[in-house]
Amino acid sequence: MVTAQRSPGQAAGKSEADPAAEPEILTGSEITCRSLEAAGATTVFGYPGGAVIPLYDALPSSNLHHVLVRFEQWAGLAADAYARATGEVGVCIATSGPGATNLVTALANAQLDSVPMVAITGQVTQALIGRDGFQEVDITGVSLPVTKHNYLVQRPEDIAPTIKEAFYLAKSGRPGPVLVDIPKNVFVAKTAYIPPTKVGRKSYQPTITPNIRQVRLAADEIAQAKKPLIMAGHGIILSGAEAEFQQFAEHTGIPVIYTLLGLGAMPEMHPLSLGMMGMHGHRHVNRALEECDLLVNIGARFDDRATGRLNGFAPNARVVHVDIDPAEIGKNVETHVPVVGDAREALKMLLAEVGEGNHDAWMRWIDGQRNRVLEAALEDRPEWPEPYSIVKAIAEATDHEAIVTTDVGQHQMWAAQQFGVRYGTRWITSGGLGTMGYGLPSAIGAKMGRPDLEVWTIVGDGGFQMSFNELATAVQEQLDINVAIINNGYLGMVRQWQDLFHNHNYSEVRISAPDFVQLAESFGATGIRVTSDDEIRSAIERARSIKGPVVIDFVVEPEANVYPMVPPGGSNSEMVHDPQTPQDQE
Amino acid sequence: MQHAHTLSVLVEDQPGVLNRVVSLMRRRSFNIDSITVGHSEQPGMSRMTLVVRGEDNEVEQATKQLYKLLEVVKVTDLPEADAITREMVMVKVAAKGQSRSEVLQLAQVYGARVLDATPTTLMIEATGDEHQIDSFLTMMRVFGIREMVRSGKIAMGRSSAGTRSRADVSTNGVYAAAD
Ligand SMILES: Cc1ncc(C[n+]2csc(CCOP(=O)(O)OP(=O)(O)O)c2C)c(N)n1
Ligand SMILES: [Mg+2]
Numbered sequence: 001m002v003t004a005q006r007s008p009g010q011a012a013g014k015s016e017a018d019p020a021a022e023p024e025i026l027t028g029s030e031i032t033c034r035s036l037e038a039a040g041a042t043t044v045f046g047y048p049g050g051a052v053i054p055l056y057d058a059l060p061s062s063n064l065h066h067v068l069v070r071f072e073q074w075a076g077l078a079a080d081a082y083a084r085a086t087g088e089v090g091v092c093i094a095t096s097g098p099g100a101t102n103l104v105t106a107l108a109n110a111q112l113d114s115v116p117m118v119a120i121t122g123q124v125t126q127a128l129i130g131r132d133g134f135q136e137v138d139i140t141g142v143s144l145p146v147t148k149h150n151y152l153v154q155r156p157e158d159i160a161p162t163i164k165e166a167f168y169l170a171k172s173g174r175p176g177p178v179l180v181d182i183p184k185n186v187f188v189a190k191t192a193y194i195p196p197t198k199v200g201r202k203s204y205q206p207t208i209t210p211n212i213r214q215v216r217l218a219a220d221e222i223a224q225a226k227k228p229l230i231m232a233g234h235g236i237i238l239s240g241a242e243a244e245f246q247q248f249a250e251h252t253g254i255p256v257i258y259t260l261l262g263l264g265a266m267p268e269m270h271p272l273s274l275g276m277m278g279m280h281g282h283r284h285v286n287r288a289l290e291e292c293d294l295l296v297n298i299g300a301r302f303d304d305r306a307t308g309r310l311n312g313f314a315p316n317a318r319v320v321h322v323d324i325d326p327a328e329i330g331k332n333v334e335t336h337v338p339v340v341g342d343a344r345e346a347l348k349m350l351l352a353e354v355g356e357g358n359h360d361a362w363m364r365w366i367d368g369q370r371n372r373v374l375e376a377a378l379e380d381r382p383e384w385p386e387p388y389s390i391v392k393a394i395a396e397a398t399d400h401e402a403i404v405t406t407d408v409g410q411h412q413m414w415a416a417q418q419f420g421v422r423y424g425t426r427w428i429t430s431g432g433l434g435t436m437g438y439g440l441p442s443a444i445g446a447k448m449g450r451p452d453l454e455v456w457t458i459v460g461d462g463g464f465q466m467s468f469n470e471l472a473t474a475v476q477e478q479l480d481i482n483v484a485i486i487n488n489g490y491l492g493m494v495r496q497w498q499d500l501f502h503n504h505n506y507s508e509v510r511i512s513a514p515d516f517v518q519l520a521e522s523f524g525a526t527g528i529r530v531t532s533d534d535e536i537r538s539a540i541e542r543a544r545s546i547k548g549p550v551v552i553d554f555v556v557e558p559e560a561n562v563y564p565m566v567p568p569g570g571s572n573s574e575m576v577h578d579p580q581t582p583q584d585q586e
Numbered sequence: 587m588q589h590a591h592t593l594s595v596l597v598e599d600q601p602g603v604l605n606r607v608v609s610l611m612r613r614r615s616f617n618i619d620s621i622t623v624g625h626s627e628q629p630g631m632s633r634m635t636l637v638v639r640g641e642d643n644e645v646e647q648a649t650k651q652l653y654k655l656l657e658v659v660k661v662t663d664l665p666e667a668d669a670i671t672r673e674m675v676m677v678k679v680a681a682k683g684q685s686r687s688e689v690l691q692l693a694q695v696y697g698a699r700v701l702d703a704t705p706t707t708l709m710i711e712a713t714g715d716e717h718q719i720d721s722f723l724t725m726m727r728v729f730g731i732r733e734m735v736r737s738g739k740i741a742m743g744r745s746s747a748g749t750r751s752r753a754d755v756s757t758n759g760v761y762a763a764a765d
Contacts, residue, residue, distance in 0.1 A: 141605070144605070144606065145613050202659065203598060327651050330646075331647060
């Protein structure tokens with residue numbers, strides 16, 4: 001066997017290091033960089049500070065590209081979006097104390113959406129731990145409920161194996177965020193760098209291949225169903241199973257509905273695609289759920305925003321649930337046939353067991369539930385630039401090929417309803433946590449991961465005001481990203497709840513804003529304002545032609561609501577529709 | 587039906603493992619009646635005994651969530667009929683004059699041991715299952731308990747029945763992965 005050449009940034013990860021060769025003596029910081037490189041990291045998002053100054057000392061001589069953010073939470077969320085766009089593990093770095101606590105929201109975001117992420121935090125020197133040292137926070141304690149796992153590294157020789165294991169845990173099984181807390185003196189200490197060869201723990205054995213007998217039971221259910229539906233979740237995208245999924249849907253002829261994060265599991269323009277389910281799902285989708293006799297959930301966790309009130313959820317259906325996490329089976333919805341395993345493996349096995357199917361009559365029934373009047377009304381809306389038109393114009397201008405990320409609120413739901421997602425890894429939104437501020441940092445993370453793709457983010461005027469400081473990061477990194485602000489002058493989604501469920505009592509939802517055009521310009525980005533419908537397309541084309549970050553301020557109708565809407569605590573069959581738009585067949 | 591389940595949990599002996607287990611149970615709103623932890627027969631492994639109250643499906647969910655902790659190697663839901671459980675109690679009982687001999691007599695009945703004595707009190711240790719301990723304490727209360735400390739429950743199955751392996755959990759107990 002050829003002796004592995006050891007050169008900075010290259011050797012790590014090679015398992016056949018020559019045992020005769022002297023191991024290099026490196027600092028903990030250098031080992032951290034080497035270990036990150038060995039794990040395949042190329043880009044890290046972070047912010048320096050006392051406890052990680054030694055690590056930042058080693059960064060310039062590593063092969064890692066460090067993106068200096070303006071707030072640690074946005075580093076975490078950028079890393080999260082980087083992971084979603086690339087399928088790789090996202091990496092973020094923060095200092096101890098306030099740096100680390102600023103990461104907590106991003107960790108929770110990744111935890112709830114099962115996104116693979118590794119966070120490296122500095123910790124105070126070991127001698128100070130437990131003595132309330134300057135900028136000491138017990139971040140392994142704090143992050144316990146919002147990480148898949150976390151570590152406090154005690155010795156420099158533990159850094160390499162810990163980081164290797166952290167990446168393995170983040171990516172394998174049900175993915176999630178892993179935090180590695182490293183005390184300052186451990187960064188400084190020197191030790192022999194021995195790239196670890198093995199990874200894994202006896203107690204961690206995720207089930208990848210499902211039990212064939214369960215798969216056959218699922219296939220039996222599919223064979224017998226008259227009105228089956230497939231519910232597509234994030235798990236399909238996380239496991240890279242889009243091709244198998246589409247084959248499965250086409251082979252069985254079963255129509256597909258999506259959770260918010262399942263969008264893109266198959267192109268939405270596919271004839272079997274029905275669209276999003278749940279609180280702001282389409283009318284025909286929620287009606288199909290009410291009517292179906294079999295629900296095949298692949299890689300979704302039956303989140304309450306998707307299911308509505310549980311005792312009204314898919315009341316006539318038997319349930320097949322494919323999930324890599326056994327704890328999800330039966331957690332929220334009673335399951336008749338559990339299939340535990342990776343979505344891709346499960347779909348491959350299912351494909352071998354299911355027969356060809358055709359559900360034309362059932363599809364026709366569902367089609368009859370579409371709200372055609374609403375769909376027609378979308379074509380002509382007056383005066384203001386209409387959010388749906390903006391979303392659709394971006395989708396059309398980019399031929400649904402761009403990465404689109406969103407912030408959280410009404411604009412997010414409008415985008416989810418009408419964008420028409422073609423690829424799951426190009427629809428990036430904060431689902432489980434609903435983290436306002438996600439839009440811009442996620443666009444930065446996505447663009448860093450996929451510089452080859454056009455990147456748009458659709459944000460609200462509220463959420464953008466949380467994270468617009470990241471325009472500075474985007475300018476510094478010369479990122480070609482486009483921000484579409486759906487500017488309604490309100491914390492729109494909260495206003496909508498107050499409008500519909502709290503007697504129109506608008507409490508603290510009117511929100512002023514800076515002049516977004518001037519704001520963008522002051523950062524060195526480009527600003528464009530759009531105040532009428534007929535300017536939408538030209539503004540989008542202008543933004544696409546300009547290099548560097550562009551912000552379009554779409555000034556929209558202040559009080560438009562997102563419809564349909566399932567009232568909180570209601571069942572999916574209790575959708576509220578737009579009172580302005582006539583409903584057909586009600 | 588709500589009832590107490592005794593979970594025997596084999597864990598890797600890592601710093602913070604007790605914190606992880608307790609934090610998990612708290613944040614998912616599982617009720618812990620008692621928890622004990624100590625070394626197991628395997629080096630580097632500890633065994634916890636958790637008494638958890640809840641519906642069967644809730645306890646099953648707790649078991650699955652426990653398995654998601656990296657340090658958890660095995661969770662066994664010990665069926666009542668198959669498990670032998672023990673608790674220990676130490677009590678300081680008022681025992682002067684005539685009651686002193688009565689206390690000593692009763693202690694003997696319960697197989698309890700006297701650990702220490704002062705002119706006015708006796709310190710007694712008793713072990714047994716929950717009911718034996720309860721009954722012992724009822725008797726001691728008659729004389730006046732000055733101080734008491736009670737361990738949580740430890741338990742061991744007679745056979746290996748009731749063990750839920752990872753494979754069982756992964757298929758929701760419908761079919762074990764092995765077949
Ligand atoms: C960090 C955070 N704080 C508060 C909320 C609650 N929240 C959800 S949507 C929303 C309003 C968002 O307003 P805006 O960004 O303008 O978007 P719009 O709904 O108007 O499209 C708020 C306050 C949240 N999701 N996240
Ligand atoms: Mg708004």
